[in-house]
Amino acid sequence: MKAIGIDIGGTEIKAGIVTEKGKILKEIIIETNSYYGKKKLISNLERIIRKLDSKSIKAIGIGFAGDVDSKKGQIVQSPNIQCMNKVFLVKELKKKFRKKIFLQNDATLMTFAEALLGAGKKYKIVVGLTAGTGIGSGIVINKQIYSGRDNLTEIGHTVINFFGPKCSCKNNGCLEQYVGIKALMKITEIRMEMHNSKLKKMWPLTPKKVDTAAKKGDKVAKAILKETGAYLGIGLTNILHFLNPDAIILGGGLSNSNILIKEAKKEMKKRAFKRVKNTKILKPKFKNKAGIVGAGLLALKAH
Ligand SMILES: [Zn+2]
Structure with a gap:
């Protein structure tokens, strides 16, 4: 199984197709450019997903640099990407993609990757x-x-x-x-x-x-x-x-x-x-x- 993983930071958005073993098959990196605002950032995300998408991909995971409500799929607050404050990101993306979409804090996901398959796996x-x-x-x-x-x-x-x-x-x-x-x-x-x-x-x-x-x-x-x-x-x-x-x-x-x-x-x-x-x-x-x-x-x- 494979999924799309997206890491949204203050400077860059990094994304790729991730396998169960933690391999990244295809990778896209773009600048976040959050000063262009929410609409532009969401359309950039859509573009990235379209490039990585295929029939075999059923789910998308998103890490975001800020306080996120994972249950609601909402960005609550982000000091470095303020244009996304209060945005229901999962809902926005679900308008375009019929996939399961999950949202979590970026540092939490870094820890998750390392704990499952990386330096902390033992x-x-x-x-x-x-x-x-x-x-x-x-x-x-x-x-x-x-x-x-x-x-x-x-x-x-x-x-x-x-x-x-x-x-x-x-x-x-x-x-x-x-x-x-x-x-x-x-x-x-x-x-x-x-x-x-x-x-x-x-x-x-x-x-x-x-x-x-x-x-x-x-x-x-x-x-x-x-x-x-x-x-x-x-x-x-x-x-x-x-x-x-x-x-x-x-x-x-x-x-x-x-x-x-x-x-x-x-x-x-x-x-x-x-x-x-x-x-x-x-x-x-x-x-x-x-x-x-x-x-x-x-x-x-x-x-
Ligand atoms: Zn403090």
Whole structure:
């Protein structure tokens, strides 16, 4: 059996035909361009589905970067794709396609793919964290998505500093304010101005450039990654103490910097209870395709 998996992020829409074994057979990537509005985005989705569709495909899974109501098939709120706020996406697409369509949060689907067939497949309790602009998260227990009462599990918005910067969710000092790509870039800009760093010549900056500079010995870049890693370590410790999972999968930009990950693990070992501190911290097997695979698998399993 095969299904269409679609991963809608703030920057790109990635889609493909996904097999039961998690293989992507055909892939389409387009820019999200959410500033063109809801109608354009939905018509782009329709175009993608038509290109991937065939008689053998009975179901479509969609991951969306934001708060989604899976039961109603509705996007409740999305800070990065605001034109889709309150849209009943499943209903809109069902007007054109006679398929079963499922909607879920994108980070949850990344975790789902990894827990079923990826880095976490040997484990029962798997947590996923993924760094995009902010921090997304998902929980999968015994191969089932744990969605709580409202399909809202947001580890990125757990507070790690009571006096920290204001977050879009109205809290202060959320994990996302310290560890997401946006946060990393903010810290980098401040530090770069304060110190004489090679980073100044590398504008516009990306997390990858900061990591490369650190590897080449740039002290400021290294200090930034270590600091961010330590904050991530606090976040990981909270997850360990709250859920006692078997494994935590770190996706997105988070998993790409070994300096950051090493520091996060060090901080976690320093803080966590002895019996939980050997929890596996893993990189995603499906890398940046985990969202497509998870969306496809959701459609195949729920179908
Ligand atoms: Zn927050």
